[in-house]
Amino acid sequence: MPRLRTAAVTTLLFVPIVAGGFLLQEPPARANARLFEQVMSLVANQYVDSVPVPDIYAKAAAGLVRELDDPYSQLFSPKASADFARGTGGRYGGTGMVLGEDPSGTYVAQVFPHTPAADAGVQEGDRITAVNGKSVIGVSSIDIATQLRGAVGSVVEVTYARPGVPTPIKLAFTRREVHIPAVQYATVLDHSVGYIPIQTFNENVVEEVTDAIRKLSAQGAKGFVIDLRGNGGGIVDQALQLSSLFLKDSQEIVSVRSRNVPDEISRAGTQHMLVGVPLVVMVDGGTASASEIVAGALQDHDRALVVGTTSFGKGLVQSVYGPLDGGYGLKLTTGTWYTPSGRSIHRPRKLNDAGQLVETRPDSLETDSERLARPKFRSDDGRIVYGGGGITPDVVVHDDTLTTLEQQFFRSLAPKVGAVATELDEYSRQLKDSLKTPTLDLKPAWRAELLHRLDKRGVVIEPRFAAVGDSILIQQLAVRTVGKAFGDGEAKQLTLNEDPQLSAAIALLRRSATQSQLFTAAHTP
Known part of the structure; x- marks a missing residue:
């Protein structure tokens, strides 16, 4: 919006209150304007603690935006407004994490190398519990990702719960320009x-x-x-x-x-x-x-x-x-x-x-x-x-749901999920040069070595989960190894049967040479 219009909005917002402009309004609005003046006067003169009049106006403006009950509208303080302006001026920063979401909340699904998150030691499987001191438990991963982005050079504080670590981990990141490819592979x-x-x-x-x-x-x-x-x-x-x-x-x-x-x-x-x-x-x-x-x-x-x-x-x-006046900013x-x-x-x-x-x-x-x-x-x-x-x-098409036994296995693994992710990543990196063809069928010695390495990290698989747990972990190792050795595309080829949504899309395209045929196939058993 041009500066002239912004100034007009600011004038319309504040002048009727400050200059007595409410006299020109309709009676209900005039009464509410008087109510505000009365409350402001009482707070300024009678409240137990002294509140400067400029602060009262600022708090009233913030309260007005808050009472819109719109989670996307926000009044920025002068500092936050300056940070936001820098962040939207072309230099946009982040932390270098990909977030995932499951019924337990938002977790770190991937950490990109040479980013603030990687430098700070963030691990896959870490669960984000607060951003800038405010709880984000129950908040969607999309909204948490929005909070993590901001102006290059600005600082964001993130609190994590790491499986196996009894106390929360609090890290402060200085946002940097992070280039994450839009298309990692095709x-x-x-x-x-x-x-x-x-x-x-x-x-x-x-x-x-x-x-x-x-x-x-x-x-x-x-x-x-x-x-x-x-x-x-x-x-x-x-x-x-x-x-x-x-x-x-x-x-x-x-x-x-x-x-x-x-x-x-x-x-x-x-x-x-x-x-x-x-x-x-x-x-x-x-x-x-x-x-x-x-x-x-x-x-x-x-x-x-x-x-x-x-x-x-x-x-x-x-x-x-x-x-706005005083350096404030309004996102509306x-x-x-x-x-x-x-x-x-x-x-x-x-x-x-x-x-x-x-x-x-x-x-x-x-x-x-x-x-x-x-x-x-x-x-x-x-x-x-x-x-x-x-x-x-x-x-x-719904994504696959886990069996009861698989769900129980993942819950049992939760306290050590960070250690599991780290070991899978490190061991697959070591194995990639030894894998001659893309396959999920790893050598028995590699399978045994993975379980041995996990055991050394304190990851113990309960006997009742032996079959399902070994299968899941070995497949995860194979997928990561194939991805590192031959690319993510080859890894995707090998796991198509575990992606029912993509499998359904491919099956429909297989029957269709044109878009019209594709729509027909979608509604033909």
């Missing part, structure tokens, strides 16, 4: 399916996806899977450019609806790829924001079949105003993203008393009855697509 699966997992929307995602498409097409890919599972978003402009690659000239990608201004519509450009090639987009509960823009646009225009589970539903637009929700068919991407959430972000109307949307109860919209070709927040897949 590969051809099942001889003809190009598989491109996108883990973030950074400044290079369009270039990386374009390169991957060209490479996989040259290797014989006849259909493609764009995997957005676990992708919490990123740079919206990159999501618009990526969507444009797969759409037709001038097709709507997304619109922003705000108060008192015309809708802002983003449309596809003229550069396109994979014209006429069948396409699947995969989503899950970790797919959010910019990722949902892509999935929603391609679904509404019948350009992709969406497979997986319902996405997160983060579809609000925030505008930043500032600097001012709009909502809508897909081309008119569906709101956003799923309403509120902060509960514990500071956790929870859905106001929770439902899984993964049963026929729940889906039918949601608002219905139509794609360009007349297919039914569902609203109500998030992107609902055309084909719902």
